[in-house]
Amino acid sequence: MTTRTPLMAGNWKMNLNHLEAIAHVQKLSFALADKDYEDVEVAVLPPFTDLRSVQTLVDGDKLKIKYGAQDISAHDSGAYTGEVSGPMLAKLRCTYVAVGHSERRQYHGESDEVCNAKVKAAYKHGLTPILCVGEGLDVRKAGDQVSYTLAQLDGALKDVPAEQAGTIVIAYEPVWAIGTGEVATPEDAQEVCGAIRRRLAELYSQELADAVRIQYGGSVKSGNVAAIMAKPDVDGALIGGAALDADEFVKIVRFRDQ
Numbered sequence: 718m719t720t721r722t723p724l725m726a727g728n729w730k731m732n733l734n735h736l737e738a739i740a741h742v743q744k745l746s747f748a749l750a751d752k753d754y755e756d757v758e759v760a761v762l763p764p765f766t767d768l769r770s771v772q773t774l775v776d777g778d779k780l781k782i783k784y785g786a787q788d789i790s791a792h793d794s795g796a797y798t799g800e801v802s803g804p805m806l807a808k809l810r811c812t813y814v815a816v817g818h819s820e821r822r823q824y825h826g827e828s829d830e831v832c833n834a835k836v837k838a839a840y841k842h843g844l845t846p847i848l849c850v851g852e853g854l855d856v857r858k859a860g861d862q863v864s865y866t867l868a869q870l871d872g873a874l875k876d877v878p879a880e881q882a883g884t885i886v887i888a889y890e891p892v893w894a895i896g897t898g899e900v901a902t903p904e905d906a907q908e909v910c911g912a913i914r915r916r917l918a919e920l921y922s923q924e925l926a927d928a929v930r931i932q933y934g935g936s937v938k939s940g941n942v943a944a945i946m947a948k949p950d951v952d953g954a955l956i957g958g959a960a961l962d963a964d965e966f967v968k969i970v971r972f973r974d975q
């Protein structure tokens with residue numbers, strides 16, 4: 718049985734300017750001790766405008782916290798106003814990039830094909846995608862959450878070779894649980910995360926599926942993280958609102974103490 722290092726990642730969404738970002742990362746690094754990083758990986762996904770400041774801080778002080786972007790262009794360069802490319806993120810030494818967050822899918826019309834192109838762009842430039850999948854309320858009410866989420870997974874991983882897919886992080890984020898305070902039960906999270914792992918085994922191999930980390934995201938807080946993390950196929954969390962409060966985020970990182 719492979720041991721997977723949990724990944725606790727804060728998705729700041731469109732919050733914290735670069736000065737606030739510096740203060741926030743300093744607060745996290747002050748609060749987190751070396752032993753916190755022994756068996757949990759900690760990452761933040763700030764807005765693009767913060768990344769240079771975060772990189773300077775992390776590099777300068779050799780912080781153990783990792784960072785990444787919330788989106789990536791499918792294109793390497795050119796006339797794509799407003800977009801930020803894989804080479805630019807790689808130059809900033811980002812480790813991760815979120816792909817296909819439900820807010821990108823919902824407000825920016827990102828299809829599974831677009832997500833697939835972005836996953837490929839991330840790998841092309843040495844970035845690790847955190848691929849977000851998950852169903853909306855209507856799908857959940859109809860009981861179709863597993864088939865819906867697996868179709869998103871299949872679409873985003875189309876023609877992605879095993880050498881790349883073996884390092885992917887999948888974030889299962891049921892849309893109805895994002896920012897609503899409505900957290901999925903640990904059993905809800907396990908049902909879909911387990912199905913995602915089985916699909917990865919079908920698409921690639923059991924060995925690959927056992928190595929891939931699958932996060933849960935949606936109203937994760939210090940008070941509910943331990944129960945979710947206790948499920949066998951949940952290997953971390955993608956945290957929105959609670960990641961903006963440094964003390965709360967540190968408690969989530971220390972989920973074993975909660």
Ligand SMILES: O=C(CO)COP(=O)(O)O
Pocket residue numbers: 728818890894895896897898934935936937955956957958959
């Ligand atoms: O979308 C999320 C993380 O990507 C979850 O957001 P909340 O934790 O605010 O529900």
